Amino acid sequence: MTRSRFLVMAVSVLLVIAACGGGAAGDFPAEDISIMAPADPGGGWDSTARAIAQSLTDGELIETNANVYNVGGAGGTVGLAQFVSDATGDPYEMMVMGLVMVGAIQTNAAPVDLSEVTPLARLTTEWEAIVVPADSPYQTLSDLIDAFVADPTSISWGGGSAGGTDHQLVALIAQAAGVSPDGVNYVAHSGGGEAMSAILSGAVSAGVSGVSEFADQVTAGQLRWLAVSSDAPIPGIDAPTITESGIDVVLSNWRGIVGPPGLSEEDTAAVIGLLDQLHDSEGWQQALEANGWTDYYLSGEGYAQFLDEERARVDTVLREVGLVS
Helix, strand or coil, X not given: CCHHHHHHHXXXXXXXXXXXXXXXXXXXXXXXXXXXXXXXXXXXXXXXXXXXXXXXXXXXXXXXXXXXXXXXXXXHHHHHHHHHHHCCCCCCEEEEEEHHHHHHHHHCCCXXXXXXXXXXXXXXXXXEEEEEXXXXXXXXXXXXXXXXXXXXXXXXXXXXXXXXXXXHHHHHHHXXXXXXXXXXXXXXXXXXXXXHHHHHHCXXXXXXXXXXXXXXXXXXXXXXXXXXXXXXXXCCCCCCECCCCCCCCCCEEEEEEEECCCCCHHHHHHXXXXXXXXXXXXXXXHHHHHHCCEEEEEECHHHHHHHHHHHHHHHHHHHHCCXXX
């Protein structure tokens, strides 16, 4: 065989291999990326998914498109079940999730759990805030807690899905204040927009969510801060910590992203590599600042270990405060 003929055959083989490859290895991504926000529009997962998509495309990290779609319900467990069922083995599918889902899986006795997805990266963490409508009679968190202790069911708390971070925070506050968890009037919502409407209308006594989700309404004079769940005052937020208000509770809400089950090692590495680039990009760093998110990045095996530890920790918390038996 002549050298020129050998080279032609070798090139032909490589072209066939490239044409047949359907995974993420090589020049990833070769197709559009889809990112599920497993909640209705308007909440933290939705804004995180859209920030990822925008940073990928605007920053020219990908030459294809990044599309976001919403599947709300039951603290993300409806979306999780659909994701596991429909996206198996597809490296172009991702799902935003976080601490809310870890709790909701247990409180909803979900048939699908996080052991069935592929951990990719932890992205952000954010402190929680407690707010009331501007005309609320409760001027401080102490005022609200006094009324809560005197008549627990008279105070309604509006937040995200049952068992999620917002619900966990209210349950921890109740425990610290000496209120039985089964006396807590917590009103769960499937999306941030729905919860915000209830808070602004006065349908609930107080709202609980991430600081960034209330900032615009506070600035507009529609809501007032009562307290934040951080371990120290938050710059730019005129509110005491819950601990400073006399209740010894600290809690942060992390968010991450996972892939579907059945990804090959090569595909998993390619997707994580793209997310590593995303984290280092100027667009993503600007998104962190604009949304008031704290960088909490951890990818690969470290994130997988973190997820296992969080599942065990949240199980203990939910049992201690009576949200699961």
